[in-house]
Amino acid sequence: MLKALLWDVDGTIAETERDGHRVAFNLAFAELGLDWGWDERRYGELLQVTGGRERLLADMRTRADAPASTAERETLALRLHAAKNRHYAALVTQGRIDARPGVLGLMREAAAAGLRQAIVTTTSRSNVDALMPRLLGEDWRTLFEVVLCGEDVARKKPDPEVYDRALARLRLAPGQALAIEDSTPGGQAAQAAAVPVMLRPSVYFPARELPEGWRGWFCGPQQALSVPVLREHHAACTALAQRGV
Structure with a gap:
């Protein structure tokens, strides 16, 4: 039963993904001065990885301009994820997600x-x-x-x-x-x-x-x-x- x-x-x-989390990730990249961006296709590929921080780390492994060491990547992923969550909350407050x-x-x-x-x-x-x-x-x-x-x-x-x-x-x-x-x-x-x-x-x-x-x-x-x-x-x-x- x-x-x-x-x-x-x-x-x-x-x-929430396309017009919420994806947009917030791109805002976080810009905030930290990174010339990175996830279009809809790339973000769809990354959704096979669960978890925002884990998604960032997966993407960094494909980037020549990502930090070289694992520790540096972890630190950057934490900073980006925190910034993304702030931007996401702002998008929600603005009524962008139904x-x-x-x-x-x-x-x-x-x-x-x-x-x-x-x-x-x-x-x-x-x-x-x-x-x-x-x-x-x-x-x-x-x-x-x-x-x-x-x-x-x-x-x-x-x-x-x-x-x-x-x-x-x-x-x-x-x-x-x-x-x-x-x-x-x-x-x-x-x-x-x-x-x-x-x-x-x-x-x-x-x-x-x-x-x-x-x-x-x-x-x-x-x-x-x-x-x-x-x-x-x-x-x-x-x-x-x-x-x-």
Whole structure:
């Protein structure tokens, strides 16, 4: 039986990546005097790496003008990431990022139906604290029993650690929850934790790019989401898992 929804944030609750985080990274590069920039294509490639600091380090490994030593790169990545988070918070405050259609209503419908909810993301806590009050109001935490962010885990998605921790905090078995994700790494993390997934494609993770076999197993129906739709999808995922599919 479905008892809880486990929400990813970036790309799932809101389309934050292209016009939020990417723009903020470019502002951080300029602030630190770096002649670097991530266009939409390059940022899409880097999204295969989870975590902003980790993304920066991955990009530096391809740059001839990046610091030579690992220690220097780590220091620069920390400075850039802190600057990026400040710029991202400013973009959110300016109203540049909206929730995906139907998401906020679904959260309230789920709460009214007695479903427990958690935020299960590996983005920075400061990003969550900037975005969620803007979307749901200052009392947004009343909707979520658990809020887990990148600082709460040693290993980010696609590692299942954040899902394992959320289940432990909620005292639920994996099959009693439904993960709502938009990306391949997020879906892999939930799958590794044995949590059924509704994977809703986003700007950077369109349905055509999902791994072969995921579209029927993980990808939710394209109709408007509602609690009955979630329950139906969860039951279908559970039945497939029981058959070993």
